[in-house]
Amino acid sequence: MNLEKFRNHYLKKVDEISVAYINTLNLADILKESILYSYTAGGKRIRPLLLLATLNAFNVDVLKGIHTASALEFIHTSSLIHDDLPAMDNDDYRRGKLTNHKVYGEATAVLAGDALLINALQLITRDQSLPDNIKISLIETLTTCSGANGMIGGQQLDIENEDRVLDLEMLKKIDQHKTGKLLEFALVGGGIIANQKKTVLSILKEASYHIGIAFQIKDDILDVIGNKTIIGKPINSDEKNNKYTYVRLLGLEQSKQHLQDHYEKALNLIHHLNINSHLIEEIFKLIIERDK
Structure with missing residues (x-):
């Protein structure tokens, strides 16, 4: 099965499970509408894929x-809702639509993001196809990747370093956590469900680091040379917000080379596992060649 068929078949099931679960929640209509607004707003679904x-x-x-x-897409969607808030990136558009707080207000947007973050774990606990020890390991790994030592910690580092001149090491540290940790869970979480050894999980984790950096470099490049209509949000927002990026630090051409280097390192690590990796490789290629 090629990536397009794989994506269409399985991501449809992911979204069906997600929307059905949200609709079972007993909560205020406006909060449910807010959650569904952001979850169904589109997006590449790269992490669950x-x-x-x-x-x-x-x-x-x-x-x-x-x-x-x-559950992984719940947490990613939660992070987007919170990132767009005035206290964070203060963005008005996401995926070509008004951001959640612009439609439902800041308070409801905060709660929608909170609900997605917390209820993601319940999705895993309710999975009848997995044994309890695997579910516990998944929740442990997901909370590490998304919490204070992962995505949320990366967001805080990003906030603390606004308006500062950053070196490459700090830039990578921020992006490894803010962007890379959910990609880490995508690979490592898959390995956990597949009951792989720690040595294999370590290789998957290392590969996720490199593809995570490549992902963020591509985002930084698109913010400079991307198409606003395709991306679904204004370009040059990093410069307007005085954010330090790979393009700002390295220049456009060197950033492209840096992206390619990390992409190739991620590929080599996956090849080292000698697995049926063609879909993973296609997703890595999608990450570095995307236009949004």
């Missing part, structure tokens, strides 16, 4: 990862 592709690479039933992939 990568998790499911990892299961495929280890010849494990991909359906065993649907709930976990849904």
Whole structure:
């Protein structure tokens, strides 16, 4: 199965599980509407796609990862809602639509993001296809990747370093956490469901670091040379917000080379595993060649 067919088939199931779960929640209509507004706003679904592709690479039933992939997209969507808030990036548009707080107000947007972040874990606990020890390991890893030592910690580092001149080491530290940690869970979480050894999980983690850096460099490049209509949000927002980026630090051409270097390192690590990795490789290629 090629990536397009794989994506269409399995991501449809992820979204069906997600929306059905949200609709079972007993909460105020406006909060449910706010959650669904951001979750169904589109997006590339790269993280859940990568998790499911990892299961495929280890010849494990991909359906065993649907709930976990849904949980991962919940947390990613939560981070986007919170990132767009006036206290954070103060963005008005996301995926070509008004950001959540512009439609529902800041308070409801905060709560929608909180609900997605917390309820993601319940999606995993309710998965009847996985044994309890695997679910515990997934939740442990997901909370590490998304919490204070992961994505949220990276966001704080980003805030603390606004208006500062950064070196490459600090820039990578921020992006490894803010962007890379959910990609780490996509690969490592897939490995956990596939019941892989720690040595394999370590290689997946290292590969995620490199593709995470490549992902962020591509974002920085698109912010300079991307198409606003395709991206779905204003370009040059990093410069307007005085954010230090790879393009600002290295220049456009050197940033492109840096992206290629990290992409190739990620590929080499995946090749080292000798698995059926063609879908993972296609997703890595999608990450560095995307136009939004």
